[in-house]
Amino acid sequence: MHDNDKDWNLVIKPSESLFSLNLREVWNYKDLILLLVRRDFVSFYKQTIFGPIWFFIQPFFTTFIYVFVFGTLASLSTDGLPQPLFYLTNIVAWNYFSECLNKTSTVFRDNANIFGKVYFPRLVMPLSIVISNLTRFGVQLALLLLAMLYYALVKGYAFDITVYILLFPLMVLLMAALGLGSGMIISAMTTKYRDLSFLVTFGIQLLMYVTPVIYPLSAAPEKVKWVLSINPMTPILEGIRLGLLGKGDITIGSLIYAITVVVVVLFTGIITFNKVEKSFVDTV
């Protein structure tokens, strides 16, 4: 009998290195990720009359309210873009980010039951959340494209679409990674200190006001611009608007800054998540 780890397929030991992430194992579970995404999508509209139309209703009415409150009553600038388009773009994008963050931050609590009974790479859950929100984002994006088409054909609005459209997929990726990373950090910490979960819900609301969602970066007063510029979501939203609508305030510097922050947050998230997943069943 050799006493060599190589003779065994699997060796379970107490604490492994922080960086043993087993990403290949996650890849082996890609079928599970897809099935979870399907589950989320299907169960969302089961037993509703409007079905998938519900994906449209929320951004549509929110845009309507924003146009009325911020556009008409407060007359905030929209960077010269049509108000409905400006708000709709921001809302769809911000929804995606906040949903990713919100859902991943409670992933341990929501799935404690499953996690306590079956092993699979825990990273599968947050990944499936981000991807299933992406499908919802895709559906809502279709609404935005319809609105843009309407403005282009009926209202004769000329979109200034350039090569910057290529920024759009990158920005979506950054947004997903940022939501995933920060969500995982929070989820890892809430297993022990529940206090954080209270913070998250209204923290996201507050964060929206220091992100150019209801106003463009260009309209922010100089005094508070620094707050906006340390927020990695600022260049992301500006980039999305630049790509889709042709107006946005993003520089090479702010783009690199955003990418750096996202990479750091994502890796911190994955590492803390991996550390917690091994023992969270005992504390949650």
Added chain:
Amino acid sequence: MSSAIKVENLSKVYNLGEIGTGTLSRDIERWWALLRGKEDPYLRIGETNDRAAKGDSNIVYSLRDLSFEVKQGEAVGIIGRNGAGKSTLLKLLSRVTSPTAGKISIKGRIASLLEVGTGFHPELTGKDNIFLNGAIMGMKKAEIKRKLDEIIAFSGVERYVDTPVKRYSSGMYVRLAFAVAAHLQSEILIVDEVLAVGDAEFQSKCLGKMKDVSSNEGRTVLFVSHNMAAMNSLCTSGMILEKGKLHYSGDIDKTIGRYLEINRTHSNTDVIERTDRVGNQRLKFANTWVENEEGETIEHVVSGQKIKIVAELINTTREIIHDNISVAFAVYDYMGYQITDLSNIYSSNGDKLRVDNKVRIACEIPKLPLNEGVYRYNLYCTINNEVADGLEYAGYFNVNAGDFYGTGRLSDKNQGQVLFNQNWSIVCAE
């Protein structure tokens, strides 16, 4: 045969009490100790997990320095009282939580059924849930697709596979869930007490499937249950966990026997001091034992031996009782099935019992007709058909194989519990 599972010095520590309060300060203290290269201050004071005894520290070892090996193709039953660490062991093996110290090495794919139907979503149809549940347990989509018909057929809910599972009866739900689990492809199967669900027909189907898995497909099975009968029919060997340590391991029969013996020593308070009794206590059992022909108290007897089961009765009233007193010893096998009832009412010299202060009642069995195994008996006493005293698990005895038939041939312990005197003859039928 090579090992499928090898566990070395496995320990798992749990925090007792309210987790969450004061954890920050404790975390800092721990971190500070580790930083100085010292031992974790909270691990040192850990103690074994004894539910009943109140400890000083609120850290306990659920498993402590556990080591064992399981050979490929073995079906191992894990027995132990509540809190002995069985579930913790299964959780560690199935990687739901990670050990505090030690190492587990596993050869082959491992599938664990700590629960059936994990991740079932009520809104999805039966078919969708088969896929989802299968994937959660580690199956590939193509694999599930290949086995889909087999799974549906096994579950016996063909008609409802396109209905959301929230409309299922709980029985149908479990059937479907177990069907998925039963078709997992793995070399090692870990099963917690999931068989305690479903109707009798389905339960026997599950047991049959599991037996099939272990004996015909040569897969390794680890099985935790309190159902000794299921354990006995399914497993080839067993191990007893006690306070997080391995207490015994060996043949499944021997393991079950040993487990019952431990339980006896646990309830080893003298019969007279036991409080879990029924009846009006006008008469009270004070003691009981088994003795041989020479009148020596024994625990191990042999099939065919002449033995006596003896009990002492105390009269708690001040007057002499000479009413209709009956005393009975009800004998059970290790599965809890009653073998027989020994009572003075069946006795040919059925003298009425007369109890003064303290009497000794003995039932002689001239030729013990029991096969190898562990047996227990309950004590029972009535006065004019009114229960005076009753005690379960009052006494035990071990029967070893013996020359019951007087032919020098020992009985086969796998062929039933009871031995009969038998005479055979052959005559020509024409």
